[in-house]
Amino acid sequence: MLRQTVLNAVHRASGAKMVDFGGWDMPLHYGSQISEHNKVRAEAGMFDVSHMRVVDLSGSGVRDWLRHLLANDVARLTVPGRALYSCMLNPQGGVIDDLIVYWVGEDRYRMVINAATTDKDLAWMQQQAVGLTVDIRPREDLAMIAVQGPQAREKVWQALAGSRAVSETLKPFHAAWLGDWFIARTGYTGEDGFEIMLPAAQAAGFWQSLAAAGVAPCGLGARDTLRLEAGMNLYGQDMDETTTPLETGLGWTVWLRDERDFIGRSALVEPRRQQVGLVLLDKGVMRAHGEVQTSAGNGEITSGSFSPSLNRSIALARVPAGVPIGEIVRIAVRDKLLAAKVVRYPFVRNGQSQIDL
């Protein structure tokens, strides 16, 4: 039996094509995933991401516990509402999950974790909290809607009374409260916008208000091509418990500038593999698990698709360390070897291509 978000009936009534996504019945698209993608790059789109789990954390021990639990350091959060992207590692340095944690106030944090990893994350967190004054509260009573695109903030202000006053001056990666609604200037598309956590019972009404303001409903298909163009990793695809953050392009999220003891730190060694971007020069589409032949040995595509913004195929790949930016590599696509160029990513940011071919 697939799990449903509170917006399931709304999606079905809008003609969404639904798919099983990690045990959740979620919209893949509402007609065309490419138009939805383009809408987010040019105007504004909305995503039901209520399958992701909000977890509220509190207690006098919560700050020290998070400093031990996460590879990034919550001590860097010095303003209430500030957000931090981090990996949660196992003792071998493998990635249990990637997440966002917000500092809500004294001894209070809010975390958002992936849907498919929710149960194992919570079990791991409980295990690490034994004997500590830390309260871990999963918020299944909340829904989450991401509104993304250059016009996203303006549309939210139109659709939600009182939201402009509390969120107009928010910088990226900061959040604010509007009553019991939580408005964060974060996202997974490479565009400006908000991720809004709200009581589940109010989600359908808010979704309809956004639609009335001209925000296009977007499915997981567009979400995947948008995040890939933005060079953002997808858990379970680009990284998992067998890879360290250093091998998967997430070294920038591992805070090593002091002697803080966090889980997995001692296992982090100089990586022999690196994550790079690929742009296909030939015609075709690169797909996950495709082989990448480089001057330093073979690697593997971890995420590959067609980029609607660049009108060609792009990918993230894990290749041997030392493969330089600019190298032309060979990609096994079906029965052919195609040429691709190794590039820095993101591929697209704020509607603009970041790639010179």
Add this chain to the structure above:
Amino acid sequence: MNIPAELKYSETHEWIKCNADGSLTIGITDHAQDLLGDMVFVENPVPGRHLAAGEECGVLESVKAASDLYAPVAGEVLSVNTDLETAPEAINQDAYAAWMFTMKPDNPADVDALLDAEAYRRFIESEQH
């Protein structure tokens, strides 16, 4: 589900139209384009190539997945729809207008063994269960 009654169908989701001159026009069905989603790249067989029945002869790539194109019967490729090279989304807009290639069947009677619309509908339903 859009399954025109006047066409023939294969279990690999091609539609086949029998033309007055004995040639066949081939495309993929509305059901197939619906499964694949937004089409981004099409590779057709080269005109003049001889195909065996069921032979892989082209590729359709959508954002989501790649799918093979198969020859519904044995025969020779006559022409291909080159418009699809620049506008593969035409398949999503109208799968029965966006033909892929034409062929001359080795044996015109082979077409009789293909599915009619009703049989294709039942075949799709059986695949979904």
